[in-house]
Amino acid sequence: MTARFLITGGTGTTGRRVATALADRGTSVSVGTRTPAPDDTRQVRFDWADPTSHGPALADAGAVYLVPPIGDPDPARLMVPFLERALDAGVRRFVLLSSSAISEGDPGVGEVHRALRQLAPEWAVLRPSWFMQNFVTPGHLHVESIRAADEIVTATGHGRVAFVDAGDIAAVAVHALTDERPHNAAHLITGPEALGYDDIAKTVSRVARREIRHRPVSVARFGERLAATGMPEEFAHMLAAMDDRIAHGSEDRVDPAVERITGRPARGFADFAAAHATEWAHSR
Missing domain, CATH: 3.40.50.720 (NAD(P)-binding Rossmann-like Domain)
Structure with a gap:
């Protein structure tokens, strides 16, 4: 095209x-x-x-x-x-x-x-699925709480997410925009494995060389935490409700769309974390 x-x-x-x-x-x-x-x-x-x-x-x-x-x-x-x-x-x-x-x-x-x-x-x-970049983008709640308090705060409990690299999403998008034959389809795009935030905290701890913990909170408390960042209140509580769905298994799934469409495997979180270890330096 x-x-x-x-x-x-x-x-x-x-x-x-x-x-x-x-x-x-x-x-x-x-x-x-x-x-x-x-x-x-x-x-x-x-x-x-x-x-x-x-x-x-x-x-x-x-x-x-x-x-x-x-x-x-x-x-x-x-x-x-x-x-x-x-x-x-x-x-x-x-x-x-x-x-x-x-x-x-x-x-x-x-x-x-x-x-x-x-x-x-x-x-x-x-x-x-949820972006790996949420853990390294300046201003995002997760990266700021890692830097300032050595913690990741969510309302996901033990729910798991197949976090995906934005580069993989973009690669699928480019194919969808340029392939001669239109896709005319919806693509579920995930990373190669579903991980809980406890798993994410352990991986970040390893590459950042200090202990990072996952601190679960209630859905209401997480919504308040998001709104306190300046996010519109309605949108903040919508995102908090998504965390509750994760806690009940909504994102515990893996799909091979990245490899099927681009011809290469999706990036794993361990590789992503190793490449971004300096992003989690203390801000205090």
Whole structure:
């Protein structure tokens, strides 16, 4: 498939990786961001909440990578009208970043998933598990609590998650955007093994060379903890509820989608942790 690609959320965790991989292939890429850098000719202004930015960003685009607006508990109200606008502008292929915790038709991004399947001629929905990058991205609750208090706080209990590297998600996205045959499917994307947060704490302890513990808290307390970071309260409690579902086994599963689609195995957490050991240096 040859076309110009619009990457919404183009400076974010997966978006920048997708944009870089496409550019490395010699394709034409527009990186959508609310604040384009004046010296980056690939960046274009794109704001989900500002429809006047949509038309210019979509000019000559044939495919779009859709990253939902961060922290919005009702992204469908912005994304579905954009999808319709993009189809009217001639876009044929869409790849949506969703979540393993969200099924088609669920409130929010699940509604976008359903609209995409019903309206788009060529589409894919990526449903990744929790990102490994949550443990190293500055400002994220987990990395900050590791640095400041030698702990990871969750409401997951003994539940397990097949954490996935954002690089693997991006690799699947690039295939979904560029493969000659459209995927027209939803892909569950996981790492190679399901791990509890106790397991994560042990691995981080080993590479950081100090003891890191997992401290379980109640769902209500975790929601309050998230909201205290400045996260919108409704969104914080939605994320806390996801932790409760993890505690009851919702993410205890592994899928071979990464290897099936890209031809290489998904990255394991031990390898990821070894490569990021310096990220967990004390902040105190």
